[in-house]
Amino acid sequence: EDKVVQSPLSLVVHEGDTVTLNCSYEVTNFRSLLWYKQEKKAPTFLFMLTSSGIEKKSGRLSSILDKKELSSILNITATQTGDSAIYLCAVVEYGNKLVFGAGTILRVKS
């Protein structure tokens, strides 16, 4: 059965800390991996990763895919309280089926 596993399940840090969120996957027909930030109802798209070893960066957030290890990491540097959210990882399979991980709950304390 296809699955996406995120770790840790939850994390509490202080402002200014750097965090690394992990996503590993076992899917049949991998196409791409997506990262989302979810604060209220709808997830907000962060990154789409299709190629291994190429870092995607947006401000303090960055992410990279390792197809050999079947995993991805999302880094957040100099965290702020506004980074508090659930971070979701999802894998897109050919046929456009998405499999979501359970998410990592991040809380940044001031």
Next chain:
Amino acid sequence: SAVISQKPSRDICQRGTSLTIQCQVDSQVTMMFWYRQQPGQSLTLIATANQGSEATYESGFVIDKFPISRPNLTFSTLTVSNMSPEDSSIYLCSGLGTDTQYFGPGTRLTVL
């Protein structure tokens, strides 16, 4: 980027009734999906909405309970039928564009 709207944004319903959620995308997307997110859980795919034909349902979801329509490329509806308190959840419409997946704002459903 596509903008996706949903309505209603929230509703409180009685057990045994049905609710239809509408989803409109402002530009064409290749695929449309319906997700459910129960309290404290991640997103669960209910079905893929297929234009002009029956939706493709994931394991655990059936058409009688969650009938879906997609009469054209930019509009879809999800009906939650014969509701029970266990159906209380956030229902999210999603569209797959060329480079990313867009989500609607969600419908928060409470069944009493």
